[in-house]
Amino acid sequence: MGMGMRAMARLGGGIAATALAAIFAAPAMAQDLLGQPVPAGLGLQTAAAPLAHEAHFFHNVVLMPVITVICVLVLALLVWIAIRYNKRANPTPAKWSHNTVIEVIWTVVPVLILVGISLFSFRLLFAYHDYPDSDVTVKITGNQWNWGYEYPDQGVAEYISNMLPEDKAPKHLYRLAADEPMVVPVGQNVRLLITASDVIHAVAVPAFAIKVDAVPGRMNETWFRAEKEGDYYGQCSELCGVDHAFMPIHVKVVSKEAFAAWVASKGGSMTKAADDAAAAAAAAAPAVAEAPAAPAAGAAAPTDAAPAAPATAAAPAAPAAQ
Numbered sequence: 668m669g670m671g672m673r674a675m676a677r678l679g680g681g682i683a684a685t686a687l688a689a690i691f692a693a694p695a696m697a698q699d700l701l702g703q704p705v706p707a708g709l710g711l712q713t714a715a716a717p718l719a720h721e722a723h724f725f726h727n728v729v730l731m732p733v734i735t736v737i738c739v740l741v742l743a744l745l746v747w748i749a750i751r752y753n754k755r756a757n758p759t760p761a762k763w764s765h766n767t768v769i770e771v772i773w774t775v776v777p778v779l780i781l782v783g784i785s786l787f788s789f790r791l792l793f794a795y796h797d798y799p800d801s802d803v804t805v806k807i808t809g810n811q812w813n814w815g816y817e818y819p820d821q822g823v824a825e826y827i828s829n830m831l832p833e834d835k836a837p838k839h840l841y842r843l844a845a846d847e848p849m850v851v852p853v854g855q856n857v858r859l860l861i862t863a864s865d866v867i868h869a870v871a872v873p874a875f876a877i878k879v880d881a882v883p884g885r886m887n888e889t890w891f892r893a894e895k896e897g898d899y900y901g902q903c904s905e906l907c908g909v910d911h912a913f914m915p916i917h918v919k920v921v922s923k924e925a926f927a928a929w930v931a932s933k934g935g936s937m938t939k940a941a942d943d944a945a946a947a948a949a950a951a952a953p954a955v956a957e958a959p960a961a962p963a964a965g966a967a968a969p970t971d972a973a974p975a976a977p978a979t980a981a982a983p984a985a986p987a988a989q
């Protein structure tokens with residue numbers, strides 16, 4: 668019986684190892700197809716951003732081994748009990764029913780396993796809320812059934828991204844490719860501000876391991892830093908209505924120069940923030956110059972209201988410049 672158990676354990680271990688190898692090999696084979704699903708793909712899409720690497724570590728190195736060991740152990744115990752203690756092999760069963768030591772063990776060990784998982788889990792959770800300084804901010808608005816992208820810092824007004832129809836999209840990218848992708852520079856921190864105009868949608872891009880709800884009246888936030896140029900695809904991940912499956916998220920990661928050229932083509936400017944600051948300063952300057960005139964005006968008409976009037980008049984100039 669002992670030999671049988673060992674053989675069984677070896678078989679179980681072999682099956683688990685093969686399954687794990689298949690799961691981990693899939694992303695490796697998908698290297699050249701970064702950012703999109705692959706036919707018969709198993710496991711996670713190849714990681715292409717810092718958070719994705721951390722999420723994959725949690726999945727591949729923490730969760731999968733724990734799950735595999737527990738499954739194999741429980742299966743082995745079941746097989747052992749079924750073979751060793753069935754009616755034929757064990758005609759006169761023992762009469763005892765409780766064992767305090769074993770009950771303490773099967774309570775404490777799972778608790779320790781969960782505590783061990785939670786250490787890694789919280790670390791990952793905090794990493795997701797640890798926003799670095801952003802280089803580019805994109806405001807994403809989910810609509811029934813498309814996405815609006817806006818780049819407030821570059822002055823790129825919101826444009827709508829629609830799914831490419833079946834006859835226009837490459838066959839394997841139908842329902843993933845969009846006519847107007849979200850364009851971002853490679854190696855830069857991209858902050859996403861996410862909301863919706865009608866119902867709840869969700870922004871999900873597997874290669875960056877991000878998934879955030881887009882909720883009307885609420886601004887959610889996440890970030891990613893794409894490590895390689897290319898096209899990355901995601902989909903709305905909240906059931907949002909009849910065309911839920913037809914609002915893909917297409918992220919085009921390009922060089923810094925190509926991003927600047929794209930911003931210019933959209934009527935924006937990479938130096939908009941600096942330009943605005945300069946314009947605001949220029950607009951503020953005359954207001955400061957006029958300031959000394961206030962006491963004079965006050966002197967000409969010595970009422971309480973008079974000195975306040977020029978300041979109020981000058982104030983709207985600054986917001987208008989923005």
Ligand SMILES: [Cu+2]
Pocket residue numbers: 809810867868869903904905906907911914
């Ligand atoms: Cu949606």
